[in-house]
Amino acid sequence: MTLEEVLIQKPTERAQCTGQALEEVLVSAKDNDSLTVGVYECAKVMNLDPDSVSFCVLAIDEDFECDIALQIHFTLIQSFCFDNDISIVRVSDMQRLAEIVGDKAEQLEDAHCVLITNPADGSWEDPALEKLHVFCEESRRLNDWVPEISLPER
Secondary structure (H helix, E strand, O other): OOOHHOOOHHHHHHHHHHHHHHHHHHHHHHOOOOOOHHHHHHHHHHHHHHHHHHEEEEEEOOOHHHHHHHHHHHHHHHOOOOOOHOOOEOOOOOOHHHHHHHOOOOOOOOOOOEEEEOOOOOOOHHHHHHHHHHHHHHHHHHOOOOOOOOOOOO
16 A cells, blocks of 8 residues: 555544554564563663664553553653654554464563564564554644554454
């Protein structure tokens, strides 16, 4: 899909397209060892090597909406992303995100933040990631600084 095709889509089509693109990117990044999962692990990566971060996904569910410490971490991560021109989105289904980025053998407890990083050799490129960057850029133009994406159901 070209940039022009993405821009002329209806909002509901765009939401579905971006959800599918996010899932594709997460699976591809996992296969390429380019994922960092967990609030504290993500904060470490952002602190040590912010240039390696390409995309950020924040996930919240009803059980953690009142968790003040988590909300403070989210605010700091969002601020860092804005300052370093890192595209950022929010998803409301943390369980679904954990299914995508986790191993079936281990249960992920902290999938509240997921970073997609660039490999050191720079060999990994994904057209779906470019779609997500375009989506985020357009959302920022509409003053939606952290757009919400719905992940597709399995």
